[in-house]
Amino acid sequence: MKNLKLYIVSFLVFMMMSCNENKLSVDVYETSASGNKLKQITAFVSGNNPAIITLIPEETFQTITGFGGSFTEASASLLNKLSKENREKILEAYFGEDGAQYSLTRTHMNSCDFSLSNYSYAPVEGDLELTNFSIEEDRDDIIPMIKEAMAISRDGFKILSSPWTAPPWMKDNKDWRGGKLLPEYNDTWALFFSKYIKAYKAEGIDIWGFTVENEPLGNNNNWESMHFSAEEMTNFVENHLGPKLKAEGHDVKILGYDQNRGEELKEWIDVMYRDEASSKYFDGTAIHWYASTYDYFPESLQYAHEKVPNKYLIQTEACGDSEVPKWQDDQWYWSKEATDWGWDWAPEDQKYLHPKYAPVNRYARDIIGCLNNWVDGWIDWNMVLDKQGGPNWFKNWCLAPVIVDPELDEVYFTPIYYTMAHFSKFIRPGAERIGFTNSDEHLMLTAAKNLDGSIAVVIFNQDTESKNMSIKLGQSTKDLQINGQAIQTIIIPQQ
Template sequence: MRYHIRYTAFLICFLSVLSGKAQERDFLNQKLTMYTTAKDSQLRLEKAGEYVFTKADQPLETEISIFVNPSKKYQRFLGVGGAITDASAVVFASLSKEKQQHLIDAYFDPNTGIGYTLLRTTIHSSDFSPESYTYVEEGDADLTTFSIDHDKQYRIPMIKRAMNAAGNNLTFYVSPWSPPAFMKTNGSMLKGGKIKNVFRQNWANYYVRFIKAYEAEGLPIWGLTIQNEPMATQTWESCIYTAEEERDFLKDFLGPTLEKSGLGSKNIVVWDHNRDLMVNRANVIFEDPEASKYAWGTGFHWYETWTGANPLYENVNRVQEAYPDKNLMFTEGCIEKFDATRYQFWPNAERYGEQMINDFNNGTVAWTDWNILLDQNGGPNHVGNFCFAPVHADLQTGELIFTPSYYYIGHFSKFIRPGARRLSTAVSRSVLLSTSFLNEDGSIVTLVMNKTNEEQVFNLRVDNSETHLTIPAHSIQSLMY
């Protein structure tokens, strides 16, 4: 009997090994399809060639090589997307029906567009609203006047159209910019201030009311961030939380309130601000077990460069290393300081490509752009903080303007699909940037970006197979195989 058990265990193990080997993919003679977006060309997410893997030789130091190891898998991809703000929705409503459909398809249709799978919106107003507003009358701490009727005019209809175009497969999350003025120490939604201690429970209740009201409209909410940019005193809607204050609000009010309201499954994202201080915020919140149990992960932005510093990608990695059981989500980035002469300014797109590749390579699972649509002035914005979006609408002509940033983001969102796993990818020269993902259907996409002024010839090596490729100057490629 003992021999029979041992033999059976050996046979099961042997067959599982064989099965695993059978599932391993042989890349020799496999086809690769290239999609390219390049400056000074007509290439915009265009199919730019098909190639075949051959047996790989020893790579040389005189060559540029990209090495992909499909057996080394990392974080699971959640999605790429953007935000439908009041500004986006108001501009969208001003377009013709044909242009509205064009925009929705361009962003959310996975076949004809770039297939966004992630969506963010605001809890009442932000700077990208025509005016400041809340969902309650001033002074109504009990929320008896709570109503989202404001959002039913523009924002909710646009979100519903986006959800429909995406096949109702959008990961949808929400963020507040400020509590109502009467709940704050400065008596204003603008210019910082803090939540008064006496109103912390009322403010937690406000999140619950918002989530339930949106879900009653048929808009399922995946999760929420606690506070947009909690260390920035802005001229627009803003509210300050120290790390300890955010920790205590999460563990004593927001987390328990969501649970008691039947919303305990909602994913709570902390920080939602720049990479510079994200390590401190993660340390304070995640080292507290009572707070940490409510937190899905850390959200972050890219604006730490306002000081003149370089992007601090290493801080994303520090959080990932320290708290591998938590997730990382890029929650906002845009090109600041709108200038209509720079719609086609290529470095704007390259900023997206460089940041996305580095964030994913440092463990990020989801990446969210800011406004998906703005007008020809970079707004509307009630405090004059005009910015770029990947797509603008010239409301004087009724035309849509697609910037290069739209296409650079699309190289990620169209080809990397939810559930994909990042694969080990390394580049032998700094002239190229690269990352790779294994989709659930077995396809692999390797993103390659060239910021230099020269085209680059490189080898893509996967296991023991390789193919020889060329990437134009100032371009990005999605390699599907």
């Protein structure tokens, strides 16, 4: 009898150990319409008919460059109007260890629509050697914002810089808006980029990369812009910008295009990378989402990757545009009330690309869709805007993850902020996207393995009902739940 009792005890211990060995260890964080904001979830109830999600870490795709937002004059000037406490609160939220830990950012060279006025670092007409070049316009706002973010960030972050236009005196229409760069200023405009790197370097700020021109197809001449065809931009990079930056010893990335995904992307890819000479100085391609904040155009993204699989493919700008933000109304960001410019203005044959769509859905769906189609970096537009959706000299109002009321010194972290953090905080630079299978087509997800061996799985449930899930990695599983209208990041420590 004694031996039988020992056998039973030993068997039970063995079974408990076996069960524990097959139980996946996870940390789960959720943001939801029900009120969770990156809340750690520890209690789960097993349910029937779970979605089966199987991770395949041996199947690897692109290496992640990073996630983040943009340093604009609009955002930086608003920070200047806030109390020191709230300024630090916002920057800590974006760059601190307890915050979103942004790792990839963007800023504008010269002014843009989210500036307070039109300006250029090279205002003197005929100054071919740019002896009067100065970044003085940035010293009161953008530069201090970047420096404070650098001081807060533990791992640092990359900065992409983009011009909206050359100074008007270099253009055929002599205007801030529209027009083309005159051929006689190709070398001067290339020198402008080099001067910019040096000036920012002198401030202690390293520029990681450039896009050649923000939205070279134009914006109907509404605000700062300069037009390039694919052939014109490729010629400028191949014969002027690339050689100039190389000759001056700048180790900086050059990304071409920098406008909407879709058929145009395919056309530009074909020209930029038509041969070794044309593609030599291009390190990658930049894209925007304004052709549709609903459709992420997987075919175009796949085409871009397959054409040049060793080049960057980075989403450099996205925002809920042409919309005044809703102040301290979380539910609006989860509801299908937001519109983008195309809701009113898109041609009839493109209206379907611009439906009313919840802002959180736009971000979560687009980032997951982009990542699953070879995009390696995703940058939001303004980090901070006011209750009007500005300041913006053209009154082109937009949303931002953080909205402020400078008069009352109040700050509102919208659900978009937490949506961005689900990616930026947990999928770190150098991570590799990995494969998975998913039995529930209503759940969107992506997965990546970080350099420390941990795996981050981001899942988005658009449905209003909660869903049961079973996450599998090798022989280990974990039963979980996700609320309706929720985003979860599941962290699996190194096995």
